[in-house]
Amino acid sequence: MNIITFQKKKELDESGENQIIVTIDIDKETKKIICFCILQLGRIKGKQIEIVKYDSCHGECHVHKYYTEQKHPEKSDLPINQETINYFKKEIIENWRQNLTKMMLKED
Numbered sequence: 001m002n003i004i005t006f007q008k009k010k011e012l013d014e015s016g017e018n019q020i021i022v023t024i025d026i027d028k029e030t031k032k033i034i035c036f037c038i039l040q041l042g043r044i045k046g047k048q049i050e051i052v053k054y055d056s057c058h059g060e061c062h063v064h065k066y067y068t069e070q071k072h073p074e075k076s077d078l079p080i081n082q083e084t085i086n087y088f089k090k091e092i093i094e095n096w097r098q099n100l101t102k103m104m105l106k107e108d
Helices: 082-107
Strands: 003-011 019-027 033-044 047-055 062-065
Touching: 019 082, 033 082, 047 082
Parallel strands: none
Antiparallel strands: 003 019, 019 033, 033 047, 047 062
């Protein structure tokens, strides 16, 4: 299998300290999405940290909410495709401030 990786970074605010990074691995021959990772990064107390991560790197979609005490990622029944990626991107873009606030409270 020949895999191509695409990555795109977008700033969520003007400070440049809050970002969303989307990484997608695609099979070059079939054009099928193999896996993806959508990551919200934020800067808290001078450190850039992961806040929320949606990914499919273990063969199924799941979410890591690092601002919670969850030990294991929350599973999702959504398929690994572009519509799911768009949905998860929208979730981060619409909720990044709330996610950041929750993480700041956890870090205190």
